[in-house]
Amino acid sequence: MLSGLTIRGRCLLAAGVAAGICALVLDERDLLRVSAFVIALPLLALFLAGRVRFGLRGRRRVDPPRVPVGSPAQVELHLTNGRLPVEGLILEDDTPHALGNRPRFRLNALRGNGARLDYTVTPSLRGIHQIGPLRTWIGDPFGLARYERELTDRSRLVAIPKVFELSGLPPGSGLGTGENGTAKTRAGHGNDDSMVREYRHGDDIRRVHWKSTARRDELMVRVEERPWxxxxxxxxxxxxxxxxxxxxxxxxxxxxxxxxxxxxxxxxxxxxxxxxxxxxxxxxxxxxxxxxxxxxxxxxxxxxxxxxxxxxxxxxxxxxxxxxxxxxxxxxxxxxxxxxxxxxxxxxxxxxxxxxxxxxxxxxxxxxxxxxxxxxxxxxxxxxxxxxxxxxxxxxxxxxxxxxxxxxxxx
Structure with a gap:
């Protein structure tokens, strides 16, 4: 409950409790009123910050979700709020190093109709990159309470390798001639006629491929495939x-x-x-x-x-x-x-x-x-x-x- 208090808020709360004890010992009613106010102030700040924290919502859209390396993708952040207005909101979207610096925003005010934020990422490395979560820090004007909140889950951006336009086909083969080589010999080398994939709930345990499971350190099952x-x-x-x-x-x-x-x-x-x-x-x-x-x-x-x-x-x-x-x-x-x-x-x-x-x-x-x-x-x-x-x-x-x-x- 009190984990959202800052150091300032905790010190003020401790001072209020100490003043209350002294007021009871010395029978000082005025000091008791002051201690009650000092105790109530950080607790009220904690309550209001918590209400704002649970009222915030966010969602992210990545367009397009897959781009070649070096090409830009647009990220849209949509924020909605509850009944309480939010002032001085700081947001940071977690992005990997391959997508550049982490974008950071400051909203002076967020009303009930919400807000939209945009930024661009350009992947410098091929891979499946995870964007997010979107984080914010919610506090009160006196700096007594502060919450960190994750507003969105992670979104995936696939950075595919660069593809170049090629021309021509090698001579002396079935490439481009309509042949698929089915009449050619296999030179006596058979095929496994199977491949493996990750285990899914409901798969027959008898289909587990133990060699691949040991190599990949995760449960893999056989999938029957037609020969090449x-x-x-x-x-x-x-x-x-x-x-x-x-x-x-x-x-x-x-x-x-x-x-x-x-x-x-x-x-x-x-x-x-x-x-x-x-x-x-x-x-x-x-x-x-x-x-x-x-x-x-x-x-x-x-x-x-x-x-x-x-x-x-x-x-x-x-x-x-x-x-x-x-x-x-x-x-x-x-x-x-x-x-x-x-x-x-x-x-x-x-x-x-x-x-x-x-x-x-x-x-x-x-x-x-x-x-x-x-x-x-x-x-x-x-x-x-x-x-x-x-x-x-x-x-x-x-x-x-x-x-x-x-x-x-x-x-």
């Missing part, structure tokens, strides 16, 4: 050990933006697109299960991607399932190249974008990326190199489209 029926697989290498840079200039952000641009470009040309991470974890399901919102699903999944602690590239099966594969790779070793190519059938079309990762840091360019590119080309892959953070994604894609695999030259 051809199309294009985009492989995103998100290993933290394979990337350099900080914040928006990290090479993994370049790779994510490239993967997003490629997925949307292929989907635009009518291809089934499956997006995987370097550990084989699907970021999207079979494209046949998507409706017209597939692009949004791809971008939302990439917005939530976080770097992986996995150090080495490891494949327990062909990530492309015998069909077209486009890999966006960070720093890769000779062993990593061998691991990636050992399960790929020779007749399958394979492409790779290699990032010259040291160029994103203080190390400068490296010859390792050219050696890895030579190994991949020797295995029949088409390869394009991104030389640094300033290299445009459409330019790297254009070079990949003009790259002719070694087996095509031999023919």
């Amino acid at each position: 029926q051809g199309g294009v697989t985009v492989l995103l290498d998100r290993r933290s050990a394979a990337h350099r840079g900080a914040g928006a200039d990290n090479s993994v952000e370049w790779a994510i933006s490239a993967a997003a641009s490629i997925c949307l470009h292929l989907d635009k040309h009518g291809q089934q697109v499956r997006l995987l991470t370097e550990d084989g974890w699907p970021l999207t399901r079979d494209a046949e299960t998507f409706d017209d919102g597939q692009d949004d699903a791809v971008l939302d999944s990439l917005a939530a991607v976080r770097p992986s602690p996995q150090r080495d590239l490891f494949c327990n099966r062909d990530p492309g399932e015998g069909h077209e594969l486009i890999a966006v790779l960070g720093k890769i070793t000779t062993a990593g190249v061998a691991e990636l190519t050992r399960l790929r059938p020779q007749e399958s079309h394979s492409l790779a974008i290699l990032l010259d990762v040291p160029a994103w840091g203080a190390e400068g360019s490296s010859q390792d990326v050219h050696e890895a590119a030579g190994q991949l080309r020797g295995a029949g892959w088409a390869v394009a190199i991104a030389e640094g953070p300033r290299t445009p994604i459409p330019e790297v894609w254009r070079r990949l489209c003009h790259e002719v695999p070694a087996r095509e030259v031999a023919r």
Whole structure:
């Protein structure tokens, strides 16, 4: 009850109680009246501040709720009040560092008809950002009582990776020709025919996938899926050990933006697109299960991607399932190249974008990326190199489209 009193209010209340005790001991009625007034003043301030506190309401609207990195979003705050007017109201909306400084407002007066406040946020980093809660501090004019109040819950703003307009398609594959590769061999590598998701209330406990539960430290269940029926697989290498840079200039952000641009470009040309991470974890399901919102699903999944602690590239099966594969790779070793190519059938079309990762840091360019590119080309892959953070994604894609695999030259 008394937790809303400030230090000044508590001291005044204590002084009033002490004066009352002294008045009783000394039988001083005038002092008793003064002590009653001193005690009543902070309690009255506490009561009025509490009434105002519970009368305030707020709601937030984010428009649009999903924006590319670097694009603005408008936040609207709508405040309503009860019967008591509020003077000198201070409000602060809690925003993460990636959205800029926390907006702070001061309202001289808030009447019964309420108020509307607007501000703009521009995400500098990709991710799912939480805005809020909206906080205010309500007190009395004498500074005797003060309440902190959360007026709204949190709102979500999805900062999706930048998507670039690409042109052209790589030659020598089913891309853009209407083929989906269903007649191609799977080279003897089966599929799991299942994926996992978070446990929901009512799920059968017998469907719990214990291996994934142990790895993610949360209950996961199996979801039966149809086998991958051809199309294009985009492989995103998100290993933290394979990337350099900080914040928006990290090479993994370049790779994510490239993967997003490629997925949307292929989907635009009518291809089934499956997006995987370097550990084989699907970021999207079979494209046949998507409706017209597939692009949004791809971008939302990439917005939530976080770097992986996995150090080495490891494949327990062909990530492309015998069909077209486009890999966006960070720093890769000779062993990593061998691991990636050992399960790929020779007749399958394979492409790779290699990032010259040291160029994103203080190390400068490296010859390792050219050696890895030579190994991949020797295995029949088409390869394009991104030389640094300033290299445009459409330019790297254009070079990949003009790259002719070694087996095509031999023919």
